[in-house]
Amino acid sequence: MADSGAVLHEQFDDLAQQHSAVTLGMWAFLATEVLFFGGLILSYVVYRHAYPHEFQFASHQLSVKLGTLNTAVLLCSSLSMALAVHAAQFGARKRLVFFLIVTMALGATFLTIKGFEWRTDWVDGFVPGSHFSFVSHTPRVDARKVELFFCLYFVMTGLHGLHMLIGIALLGFLTVHASRGKYSSGNFAPIELTGLYWHFVDIVWIFLFPLLYLIGNHAA
Amino acid sequence: MNPESFRFVPEQASSIAGEVDLLYFCLLGFSAVLILGIGGCILYFAVRYRRKPGEVPTPKPVHGALRLELIWTITPLVIALGLFGWGARIFIQEQTPPPDAMDVYVVGKQWMWKIQHPEGKREINELHLPLGKPVRLILTSMDVIHDFYVPAFRTKKDALPGTYTQEWFTPTKVGKYHFFCSQYCGTEHSKMIGWVYVMEPVRYAEWLASGTPDVPAAEAGAALFHTFACDTCHGQHGPTLAGLYRSNVKLSDGTVVFADDNYLRNSILQPSAQIAAGYTTVMPAYKGILSEEQVIQLIAYIKSLASAKRPESTEVKP
Amino acid sequence: MATHIVPLRTYILVWVALMILLALTVALDSLDLGWGNTVVAMTIAVVKALLVACFFMHLYYGEKLTRVFAAAGIFWLFIMITLALCDFTTR
Amino acid sequence: MSATTAERVADYPPHPGTFVEEGYSLKSWLLTTDHKRIAILYLLAITFFFFLGGAAAVIFRLELMTPQADLVSNETYNKLFTIHGVIMVWFFLIPSIPAVLGNFLVPLMIGARDLAFPKLNLASWYIYMFSAALTIASIVLGGVDTGWTFYTPYSSMFSNSHVMLAVIGIFINGFSSILTGLNFIVTIHRMRAPGLTWSRLPLFIWSMYATSIVFVLATPVLAITLTMVGIERVFHIGIFDPSIGGDPLLFQHLFWFYSHPAVYIMILPAMGVVSELISCFSRRRPFGYSFIALSSVAIAVLGFLVWGHHLFVSGQSMYGGLVFSLLSYLVAIPSAIKVFNWTATLHRGSIAWDTPMLYALGFIGLFTIGGLTGLLLAALGIDVHVHDTYFVIAHFHYIMVGGAVMAYLGGIHYWWPKMSGKLYPEWWGRFSALIIFVGFNLTFFPQFILGYLGMPRRYHEYPPEFQIYHVMSTAGASILAVGYVLPLCYLLWSLKYGKPAGSNPWQATGLEWQTHSPPKTHNFDVTPVVTDEAYTYVEGKEQFVG
């Protein structure tokens, strides 16, 4: 199957072994990543359990509209990433470059929208620390714990955003290489691996979205 | 060096100490048997089957034996579960103070212990206690985590900032015992130590009466209750606090909570978190306004009102 | 190379399903289901994640071992949360 | 495993010289991707850190000779034990066996030319060195005084020392661990020589595999936890901050979710080494091979379920305490299985009293003592009394110094001829093993008594009645120090003056002994094909002599 281009590194016997090794490595890395975010998810669960009212209240300060939009953007980017891998499997260079660029653009869109949300939070005084200016007038909502929610919110979305940035950088790198014809139907492991990473970051968001934005009953 | 320095076990000065030591010695004995057994086997085999110089014989290969494996998996498992049960029994005892225990408030701060007796006596780095009476320490910290440890009582508990933890024991022997801060808390962690004096009840009463007369904590709390204008609401449009302590409180969201020390503490410092059913959040938060000691005194006062039962409350054990 | 080629149609269908689930989860959030809200939101999130993992990430077509690795991360997260809650929910 | 039995495309032409002869320039070492050279790089760094951590211990042990503060100030004392703990745990013991022996041996033992990701392997070393540099910087600039556990809110809000640098250092160090683990996992899955099935793997490989699981799944939690501490220090607000409702116990849960499994990162490789040594020096297949192998994996998995036993008196709920105590007893079972199987292997063996074997036998005894005292700690009623006393210190030094360090030294001696091609002086080897054993017990046994008497840990000054045991302990530590310096001297000496080792000085069976000492760059002249299980000590069978 290995038609061209793929470099067999010395330590491997053949390309199949090499390929199965790198894919497994990537999955092991993603398992690590799950627990990296896992620490935050545990913290979130613990505090949401302890302060349900504040968490619900604070969550309602976020814009579900923008959150939904952003989720849609990311889901689309995942599709285009999958299509990029598909193109690579066929060695379709133009299509590959196109979908890589689309994926990047969608990623950048996500970050831009996120940036706007963060700005709004800043203006509204929801950024924890000395700038935090929210005062509670609502029964059972203690401003301190709203601040706690926003601590978690910023760390979680910030870390996710950082992963997005890294993903975009990787995609940029791949785009340059792809446009120079570095990849072929026999040699596209970097695209596949970056794809795995990108989808993983998407999955993280799939969980962050309901955790942060959808804590029940927005109509009421 | 005097022979006293060669002790192996600290003095047993609390009702639980004997039980802890018993478990300890049983476990030590068990460990000793295993270590001597295993070590003995190793030494014996190493000598008995030592390779003679020069030759390289190859002993018969072994392939293990399922029977043996099962024996030495299941036996330790059973023993282990037994040990767990024994340790757990003592622990549960250590964690459940009797309802009639005398409450002493202990506040840790870098690097000293402040102690307040219900009768109003305050001490620093010293704790006087009557013999034979169960004592419950209610611990908190003003900064980092500390830990109140009395080796002679075989018990300790962390003192956490922002919440109360509790620790109890019944002193059973008159004497003077060390207490230590046993959670690392910074530069002078090792200086955060002091003495527990266990005294005959009569002597204890004398000690309480000695020195400048003290205002009992509850009375001091009653005064604060007035100074901080708590009484403008409580008794009129706020809920009555009589009988509140150790009752089950119905909250406005329908849940029922047990009004222990932590509940009182939170209700005063951040009343909006848990609102008694039928009321709204008019009570101001006293966080940052009251000191830890003042909170303690207010709580002592509210507890002193506990005798007057509230109609809807049901007494439950902590 | 040992990668599976997934038909384009599958990708598109998965994407459509994801978008529908997104709409669904947002819509259901505006109902007041009490505890149900969280359960619904998390269930939908799990389904979405599974779709992405199985099809976009080719887990469905892949080797058993990769599935074990993917499950391991989740399983360990589950251990962490459950055992920690043994403490936090019984204070 | 289809991947490994697949046809080999080509065997690379044998390299002319050993991996050492590949180049002597600094560059040839610093840019190498050869797993054996990287192992040597780690060996150098780790030895340095061991002596650095040990030097800190020597200073505070001297301070503890007397009840009063006389040698160092209390601030310095606190910084010393923090440095000692941080360095010994993250910069010595965790990488010791995996990054030195594991790096050197995993490819050799499975008949591969290198690890799956050699560049990543080199990157791990650089990450390790960089993180070490940051940590050293934090020490040089004035030190850190939080203890190796970094409990909040002390570490995040109160400490005035260089917590930030140390935290970043340890955070980065984590990535080195993760990458090493990832590399091993993939290598062991994908690169075994033809015929090397899982049931034929050496036990050391099994233990490295189990260790790697822990590396990959536990370390990220430490990373995120330390990140949160860092954020809290910089912005003066964060999720552990009690003033906004943060729970100090959350930090402890997260920290121990990593750090308890991390203690198994330290002991599992040691157990792997000991399994190899016991088998080789009694010339027989380990008794209950598959039980030893699987118990490694069991320890790795169960090890994740017990972290709460560090929180029995922390304010954790009573039910939490009960659950974690029960689970702690369960994790002891696989360790028990190992101890019994090792002992049974000796029965009717042909036991050679070579230096590595002395270490291995010492390991079994001391690990058992450490492990059994772990059971005392896991007994709730006792832990309430001895938590944060010297009893705990003694417990973990018995396992980590008496166990893991002994096994590490045993392993270094055992594979030294393979790594260096030279034999060390046997008499000195046995002599220093004895010194270490005696010094060790004198240092740490009195600490059990101290602990039960109530002597709290991390104490700079203490009541005078504890002094006698502290004096014993310090005396032991001095003997121990001599014991550790000796191997350093004679091993270095042997590099120049030692007798050539030959490829298989111990007449052992593993694949690593089937090639030259030191091995050539791609390890084997021809890819070995495995036809039998590891440890086939057959009478009269010619061992490879190359």
Ligand code: HEA
């Ligand atoms: C390599 C390191 C290592 C290892 C392997 C272990 C192994 C174990 N540890 Fe240890 N431990 C530490 C390193 C280690 N520990 C450290 C560093 C600390 C302190 C951290 C700090 O606070 O700074 C600590 C603290 C610590 C505590 C908390 C003490 C406290 O702070 O209050 C507890 C409590 O349960 C504990 C228990 C155990 C148990 C049950 C095991 C078990 O895995 C042991 C299993 C082994 C055996 C049991 C021996 C062999 C078995 C037999 C011979 C058969 C007989 C067995 C039965 C009948 C079951 N350890």
Ligand code: HEA
């Ligand atoms: C792998 C882990 C490891 C190792 C190997 C050791 C090794 C030793 N440890 Fe350590 N120890 C820890 C891990 C380890 N320790 C941890 C995690 C803590 C908890 C820290 C905390 O509370 O935060 C601790 C805490 C700790 C304490 C408690 C301090 C306190 O609570 O106040 C003590 C006290 O005796 C101690 C002693 C020793 C001694 C005597 C050795 C000896 O074995 C050391 C032997 C080595 C030498 C003696 C070096 C020999 C060389 C020289 C002397 C020459 C010097 C030369 C040059 C500088 C070139 N250790």
Ligand code: CUA
């Ligand atoms: Cu207070 Cu240590």
Ligand SMILES: [Cu+2]
């Ligand atoms: Cu542990």
